[in-house]
Amino acid sequence: MAIVRASPRPLGAYRIARQSRVLGVPLAPNQVYRILDRLGGRVHRVETLHAYFEAGGQPGAITICRGCGRTRTLDAGCEPEVDRLCRAAGFHPNRVIVEVMGLCADCRGK
Ligand SMILES: [Zn+2]
CATH class of the missing domain: 1.10.10.10 (Winged helix-like DNA-binding domain superfamily/Winged helix DNA-binding domain)
Known part of the structure; x- marks a missing residue:
């Protein structure tokens, strides 16, 4: 730990x-x-x-920076909306995982 x-x-x-x-x-x-x-x-x-x-x-959606590798959790998860969209499409998810790749504010400023 x-x-x-x-x-x-x-x-x-x-x-x-x-x-x-x-x-x-x-x-x-x-x-x-x-x-x-x-x-x-x-x-x-x-x-x-x-x-x-x-x-x-259990964190909700998380962001992963491709520049520095830092990971952060987002306060408001979007899993319920993804779950709703899946079910509307006839797909019943067992588990919704939202991981967003991109660049953090520090890495964007470099
Ligand atoms: Zn970064």
């Missing part, structure tokens, strides 16, 4: 495992996956990056 918390960007399991070795608590990637599972709602998986970041509860 400390490794994920310290990173400004989402981290993949292999990167977390590498950083655990640097901290003197070596973990294999399969151990990292088990720990991430146990952390439950404290860590959120970014599906498009196959990486994890600290989250307080």
